[in-house]
Amino acid sequence: MTFYEAIPHVREACRNDIIEIISERIPLKKSGSYYKACCPFHSEKTASFYVHEIKGTYKCYGCQAWGDAISFVEFYDGLTFNEVIYLLADRYHLTISNKSRKKSQQAIKKEDDILPGYSSVKSEILKTKIVYVAFKQGDAPFTPILFIDGQLSLDAAKLLKKRAQKIIFVAQDTTWKILKPSFEAALKAELEVFAIPDYSNEFQEMDWVDYCSAQTTQKITTKDVIQLIAGIPDNITRSVYITYATDNFKELTTQ
Numbered sequence: 001m002t003f004y005e006a007i008p009h010v011r012e013a014c015r016n017d018i019i020e021i022i023s024e025r026i027p028l029k030k031s032g033s034y035y036k037a038c039c040p041f042h043s044e045k046t047a048s049f050y051v052h053e054i055k056g057t058y059k060c061y062g063c064q065a066w067g068d069a070i071s072f073v074e075f076y077d078g079l080t081f082n083e084v085i086y087l088l089a090d091r092y093h094l095t096i097s098n099k100s101r102k103k104s105q106q107a108i109k110k111e112d113d114i115l116p117g118y119s120s121v122k123s124e125i126l127k128t129k130i131v132y133v134a135f136k137q138g139d140a141p142f143t144p145i146l147f148i149d150g151q152l153s154l155d156a157a158k159l160l161k162k163r164a165q166k167i168i169f170v171a172q173d174t175t176w177k178i179l180k181p182s183f184e185a186a187l188k189a190e191l192e193v194f195a196i197p198d199y200s201n202e203f204q205e206m207d208w209v210d211y212c213s214a215q216t217t218q219k220i221t222t223k224d225v226i227q228l229i230a231g232i233p234d235n236i237t238r239s240v241y242i243t244y245a246t247d248n249f250k251e252l253t254t255q
Contacts, residue, residue, distance in 0.1 A: 003082070006089050006096050013092045014069035015056030021069045022051055022058065025076050040076055040127065041065045078123030078163060115156040117146050126163040134170035135178060138199045142170070152182035157189035167191045168205050172198040176218045180228070183208050187232050209241065213249045222251045 001009075014021055019035055022028060028035040028051060039049035039060040048062035059066040065075070073084045089096050111118050124144040125131045132145040133152060148156070160167060167186045171179060179195075186193045187208075195211040197203050208228075212220045225245050232238040 001094065001096060003085065003096055006094050007085060009094055010085050010088045010092065011068070011070060013094075014088050018056045018058070018069040018072075019051060019053050022072055025072075039063060039065065075126060076123075078126035111159060114153070115146065115148070115159055118156075118159060121146060122163055125160070129163070129165040130168065131160055131164045131166075132168045132170055133182070134172070134199075135174040135182075136170075136172055138170075138172065140170065140199050142168070142199075145170070151178045152185045154185045154188055157185040157191060160186075161189040161191055165192055167193055169193070169195040169208075170199060171195050171211070176215075176220055176224075180224060184228055184231050187228060190233060190237075207244075209245050209249055220251070222249065225249050 019028065023035075026037050026040050028037050029047070031050075033052075033054070035051040035053065036047045037049045037051075038044050038047050039062055041060060042063040042065075044062050049058065049060045049065075051058045057066065057068055058072055067075075070081070070084050070088070073079065073087065074081055077084070077087075079087065086096065111122075121131070121144040128144065130144075132140065132142040134140060134145060134147050135150075137147050157167075169179065169182060169186075183193055183195075193208040194205040195208055196205045197211075206214065209225060212225055229238055229241045229245060232241060
């Protein structure tokens, strides 16, 4: 069958299988006619995530996340809708034509062409809403982390924005020539941008303006910071950064 012909079959099969599908990923506890758990999509101590077995749906009364088994796997596993359909089709032994499957594989390949290694960590990025980006391979204690060769591109930053809210650059042995355009791409993609000097746990992450101000090994000018702020699309965020940078950025006057 074609991909589109498979969708209703997958939807019906996983509707009846929603408890098993979700419990393979998070622990569920029976509660009356429902099953409940702490929501996997936000931090909470009291369970507000409920699964309705008869309806084949879930809903979180804390963050308002809701949907069916397909959407749960999509968000929890960090997959696209198409990827979930193929995954669940295999589960239920539904055969989808190779032509349709190749199109999905090409989409995944395109993501990794934009940002190598992305497909292997995108599920974890979705769960944490955070991603570390480093420019040099190392024994990093941070996760999820991507190692990139050269600066972060705008397309790569936009790809990360689909699943992350916050990006933390590991700046060890990285020049400002690489860091500046990487900061710029992340800011234009409307990510929250932070940085840490190296792979050790000695330093805490800091806002990118604070990081720039703290540098003593490379020259970062007020003009550089203003240029980066100017590229922020959101007017309110840009105004906040103008005020913050004015109050906190101190340009290094000597090399």
